[in-house]
Amino acid sequence: MSSKTLTVPARLLRRCFHKPRRVFHVDPVRLYYRSPQVVTGSAVRTVDLRSDTVTKPGAAMRRAMAEAEVGDDVLGEDPTVNELQKFAADMFGMEGALYVPTGTMSNLIAVMVHCRERGDEMIVGDLSHIHVYEQGSSAQLAGVHSAAVTTLGDGTYDLDQLISKIRHGYPDPHYPRSRLVCVENTHNIQGGRVLPLSFLQELRSVADKFGLAVHMDGARVMNAAVALGVQPSVILQHCDSVSVCLSKGLGAPVGTMLGGSKDFIQRAVRARKALGGGMRQWGVLAAAGKIALSDMIGRLEEDHRNARSFAQGLLQCDPPLYHVDLTTVETNILRFRLRDTQMSPAEFCERMASVDEEEVKVLGQGLQVLMFPHVGGTVRAVWHLGISEEDTQLAVLKAQFVAQQHKLKSIRAA
DSSP: OOHHHHOOOHHHHHHHHHSOOOEEOOOHHHHTTSOOOOOTTSOEEEEEOSOGGGOOOOHHHHHHHHHOOOOOGGGTOOHHHHHHHHHHHHHHTSSEEEEESOHHHHHHHHHHHHSOSTTEEEEEETTOHHHHTSTTHHHHHHOOEEEEEOOOTTSOOOHHHHHHHSOOSTTOTTSOEEEEEEEESSBTTTTSBOOOHHHHHHHHHHHHHHTOEEEEEOTTHHHHHHHHTSOHHHHHTTOSEEEEESSSTTOOSSOEEEEEOHHHHHHHHHHHHHTTOOOSSTHHHHHHHHHHHHHSSTTHHHHHHHHHHHHHHHHHOSSOOEEOOGGGOOSSEEEEEESOTTSOHHHHHHHHHOEEHHHHHHHSSEEEEEOEEEGGGEEEEEOOTTOOHHHHHHHHHHHHHHHHHHHHHHHHHO
16 A cells, blocks of 8 residues: 555645544444444444454355254264364364364363363463463363463463473372463464464473473464464374364354364363253354365465554554554454554544544545454454455554544644
8 A cells, every 4th residue: 555545635634633523432342242333324334353253154154054964962963063073173183173162161171171180280371361361260160270371472481481380299288280281372462473383392392291281272273374384283283182263263153173182072072061062953053163164264364464464554654653563463463552652552442443524524434443452552453254455454544544633633732
């Protein structure tokens, strides 16, 4: 995109400066739980970058769901679920796979299987999804204690620190027993970072040395595989189990695949039942999962490309309101900062999600761009199959408009 495309005409900016504006406010946090509100009487387009969980199944998925052959999966008789599980296991390079309603349940099942006794311990990154966003379910429901290591900027952690967290001398009555180490790939909080294969290989060696199992929260591991240009099995060969979400960038309406050894999956079936995850005739949903794994992985590259295009667009904005480290933009998640502390991430997200009359005049339409304020004073935006290249460029224009309005506001205040 040229700088000319990103420049709002000076005449219109002067009108922004002198003319009182009517602003239609939209709460971006509320929008996470509700549908975006459209400004009545105005042409408003919504670009939803809150998460890749907001995707909706396309026509092919809906047709497959309508036509799916089903049976009682708790009895192992749903043919569509069985086909999905076999397909996933082969893709992962593992002996088996289990269809699970959610990623949180899938991770919890993995913890329950690997840590077989209450009071066992797992080692996790302090910024991992399992540690931060899953309500402490490992302790709450499984009786498993967590020891946290410091998550580095690329989603990895220092292996020497990991080794220092491993409990020795079991059955010393003072300590839990170290059983499991968990990794996340791609890493959500750290902005979709891809774990290097060399790190996973070294982690595997450490785990083998100390008798630990390795579980990967691979909710977005397909993004990692696409970014690295390898098959998923190349990544997962270093893990004992993996949880792979079907309802993010892969576009299925629900479901996660849990992969592991034959014995692991047998135990996982029991844990899933105990947690209420036996879903009976849910081949209707598994049919969408089959399309997600067979047809939707290749298109993730489009999301990665659009995320990087938006990041580059932010850097081209004048005035320069945004700070982006392009070296960290590896997949479909972007974290960026605001250079001016006079605007908080929450205020920025509110402004991006609101539409005013002057914006419609300048840009030709109203644009609601939905994002979230994120950890560390950043803003997070996530690309998915519902966001086109055109949507991405429109989001850049909105960011440019917001930057210019903020500059005018600062001038008035001065």
